[in-house]
Amino acid sequence: MQAHDGMYIDGEWRPAAGPEKIEVRNPADGTVIATVPAGGEQDVAAAVRAARAAFPGWAATPPAERAARLGALRDALEARRDEIAETVTAELGSPLAFSHAVHASVPIAVCASYAKLAADYPFEEEVGNSRVFHEPVGVVGAITPWNYPLHQIVAKVAPALAAGCTVVLKPAEDTPLVAQLFAEAVHEAGLPAGVFNLVTGVGTVAGQALAVQDGVDLVSFTGSTAVGRQIGAAAGAAVKRFALELGGKSANVILPGANLTKAVKVGVANVMSNSGQTCSAWTRMLVHADHYDEAVQLAAASVAKYVPGDPKDEGTRIGPVVNAKQRERVTGYISQGVKDGATLVAGGPDAPEGHEQGCYVQPTVFAGVTPEMTIAQEEIFGPVLSILKYEDVEDAVRIANGTVYGLAGAVWSEDEEEAVAFARRLDTGQVDINGGRFNPLAPFGGYKQSGIGRELGRHGLGEYLQTKSLQF
16 A cells, blocks of 8 residues: 655645654554654644644635535545555454444544534524624644544544634554545545645654644644643643543443343444454443343353454454554453453453464453452453443442543443433443444543543534624
């Protein structure tokens, strides 16, 4: 696959300021599939200058015209659907079928939703004797992760553009190729020069430079809570807007009377998809004591269907994790779970048989997990499920809310209103009821240390606006 040896700045591909490179590796076998420039402060500064210069014109562009450009961007992404899926499979290791169904399809749907919202959003409204304007914040610095590389880009860039902001994107160093592909689509969609800019580089250099640039008005970051704290501190010191989408340790609560077989099967699938590299994955399954043993047996049977394989094979359901560092992190947590006394029902810390090369981790299920164990408290970000026992509803609420996170979750019940009542008691930003489907218009984001702000839909667009009122 062809990689650009430059940065996309002010509507063209330019050479990087320095000679440093990033090797992009296929996590299934460790081979280098491309190299891209490792940008630094000079590249970021040039991109921010371009975005700053383009901002007045783009902010003044009528919303209907901005909507038309987003519609063209959506069409450009749709035309590259297969290329997107193949690129994500190569650099992330996601199974090809999942890359088609999620990594390509979801960003296209989200882009389409913002093309419509850009045209429909009430950027001006009357409130009593005041006229209230919702105006673009300015230049957005977007720093995105590798786990859903194109979706996370579109979830920031599309609403920012819809709002009238200009953008500098620093994508994750593990998955820069789909970001370059996105820049190509932006160019094809006819967005004015400087409205969108791309700088590839490592987080500690290019990401840090973007987060502290004076010319950036808002920093939007998705990634670890530790890095989010640093970005929030830097932005706060500069009195700069920021949005953070961080970690999760989401609870999947199965209430007595729910369809246990379905709840467990869907719960296992949720944790194993994308090799467990999902911030909103339901990594803690909470089951009533009366049904606990049956749930453990069902989970063991279900996870057995997730056999690691070559991500390029259409039949593969689970591929490698993104890199060797991530593999060591996940297997370290699995070993910690064993050390802490949890029972391995499936998987373990050793490499899957036949996949000793590459960054593969065994799909793992733990039983006998107690709420204070490390594997029940910390985000693992791998294909690891912990099953916990609760005695009654109050106990379930306490356990579900008993972490520093509050990103997502699920509740299962034969009575939908009972599930809704339970979900209202969860300190979490998004809850699926009886397997509720993904909605690109619903706000996504967390309580507590899972983040600040919301993405997707009208709430996501609102993050990139500031408010002015005129009194008459």
